[in-house]
Amino acid sequence: MTDPLHISLHRTAKYFMDSGRVQTTEEAMDLLKSFGLTIAVGPEIQTSQAAQVALLTLVNLARRTFLAGVEIVGLADTPVLTGLALETSLAHAVSNLGGRIASHARSDWPVAVIGSVEMQTPRARAWRVTWQGWRAGVVPVRDGWAMNDDVVMPLAPALASAVCAAEVFAFHAGDHTLAGKRASGLSLWRPGSDWTEADETEPALAFLPSRLWLIGLGNLGQAYSWLLACLPYPPGGLELVLQDFDRLALSNDSTSILTNLDVLGGMKTRRGAEWLEARGFTTYLEERRFGAWTQRQADEPAVALCGVDNATARAALEDAGFDLVFESGLGAGPQSFRNFAMHTFPGPHRASELWPTTLSVETPDVSHMPAYANLKDKGVDACGLAQLASRTVGVPFVGLVAATLVISELLRRLNGGASYEVIAGSTNCLEDIEVCFGTPKVYEFAFCRAAS
Structure with a gap:
């Protein structure tokens, strides 16, 4: 049985469909194949x-x-x-x-x-x-x-x-x-500054976070995992709680960097755990949705990294008992899929204020674009078209840029740098990064020394 388009279509092909540049899904894929x-x-x-x-x-x-x-x-x-x-x-x-x-x-x-x-x-x-x-x-x-x-x-x-x-x-x-x-x-030391200018204040890494909770193991969560594996951890230096309720679908292969065709159908948490454990990390799995019902226990990681695109889950980030949360999100539509933003909690605004559950999220209506009309002519029903139209445009490189900002926020705080409450920008114009500085605080959570 063929998977429905909303879980099988290449998420980057959707950019060309949603912007009206192509007439069919096949034309969008042919463009990527060039x-x-x-x-x-x-x-x-x-x-x-x-x-x-x-x-x-x-x-x-x-x-x-x-x-x-x-x-x-x-x-x-x-x-x-x-x-x-x-x-x-x-x-x-x-x-x-x-x-x-x-x-x-x-x-x-x-x-x-x-x-x-x-x-x-x-x-x-x-x-x-x-x-x-x-x-x-x-x-x-x-x-x-x-x-x-x-x-x-x-x-x-x-x-x-x-x-x-x-x-x-x-x-x-x-x-x-x-x-x-x-x-x-x-x-990554001074986001928003001129990246081509030398900065003698940049330190070598001395300390790394040793206990973290990852919320979401899709595009962003897998990017967090990839970047954590780049760091000089000593053996057994990092414990991770991995939380996600979903399984890997074909569309994840186009956006999520730990995913390949051999692992489709498996739980996202288990793929993440397999990949991370093979590199010497310790993982614990939480295979249910994150929300207002989620409560961290006293012996669990106090610092969370969030990478979900669900407003209800984001609104509950400060109610789960974490002491520090780093959240990143990506743009969705054909005009904004290159955008990224990072928020830190506690911060100047509560998560529930940024993502109020009473506010309906309006996504661009792309159902009138030629590629969707073509699918309708081919017999795709209204429900299938609506599900496909609601899916976000996605590319893996924007997720990795956003993830570097989140992981480096941890590393700056651990190694004597500034803290930021908001960092936002677009890969189309990295010289226009917008930042909001946070109140300097000592990182007082679990850490280890970087391996030499």
């Missing part, structure tokens, strides 16, 4: 853990959105240096994530460069994926500069890859004239 990416890696990939994090993250994100394929050139057989992958061979790890090893770059595909790769500027766009300290982003290769690519902050190379995927998508989609012509990035 999107490809070449990743060129330099010799640093053999010795740099950060470069490998950047490569694995970019392959993972790109294969879900650029359906023509992701090809890697310059990758010699080399051992894996990061816990993100369990394989011993990096080439094998890349292949398992959906990348293809190639001998040369295609002339008609955009190129992402990791490391010191000498290349002529191709006809297509080319970006250098770069990071330094807590800052990361991409720079057009033709601009001729890059950062030091050091490893002070292990989330930086993952962030750089997410920014790269965002720029490549905008280039392919043709919906931002500056894609491929500009440097784009952000600072």
Whole structure:
């Protein structure tokens, strides 16, 4: 039996349907199948853990959105240096994530460069994926500069890859004239500042959170998990409660970076637990909805990371007994799916004020777009069309950018940095990040020392 479209359709294809750019679902998928990416890696990939994090993250994100394929050139057989992958061979790890090893770059595909790769500027766009300290982003290769690519902050190379995927998508989609012509990035130490300027106050990580509760194991929750695995935890250094009630559907493969076709139908919590436990973390499962009935017990993690798109669940975040909550959310419609926001609770406003349960959420009406009329002509009933129209547009790279802001908020507070109550922006214009500073407070919850 074929799954209904609202749980099987590629969430990025919905962008082209909801914006009216295509006439059919098949045309939307064909458009995605014309999107490809070449990743060129330099010799640093053999010795740099950060470069490998950047490569694995970019392959993972790109294969879900650029359906023509992701090809890697310059990758010699080399051992894996990061816990993100369990394989011993990096080439094998890349292949398992959906990348293809190639001998040369295609002339008609955009190129992402990791490391010191000498290349002529191709006809297509080319970006250098770069990071330094807590800052990361991409720079057009033709601009001729890059950062030091050091490893002070292990989330930086993952962030750089997410920014790269965002720029490549905008280039392919043709919906931002500056894609491929500009440097784009952000600072995780000082969000909203100029990410290209050196900041001597950025510290090396000394402390990491050791007990957390993850609410939601979809796009954002899986991105949290991926980023936590980038951090230098000692053995047994992190315990996680994973809460979700849902199962993995085909549409999750297009947005959620721990999902693949082999795990569809399984509980999201169990997939998360399997992946995290294989990397040395301890997990406990809570397989029911989060809401006003949820109550944390005294011996359970006091800090929660929320990544759900349900207003009723969000409104209850401050009533579950957590001492500190970090919440992130993503935009939904064709005009806002690149948007992200992070909120911290307690904060200037209560969660119930931001997401009042008495307020109905109005989503853009896209049912009149040609692709939906075509589905109706093919016999899809009104209920099926309404369910499909209500689903959000989704891309994995926006979720990962939002997740880096949440995890880095924890890390800043643990390592002497500023606290933020709100951070909001769009991957289309990272230079316009909006922030609201919080009251400086000591992080007084469970933590451990970072492994050396």
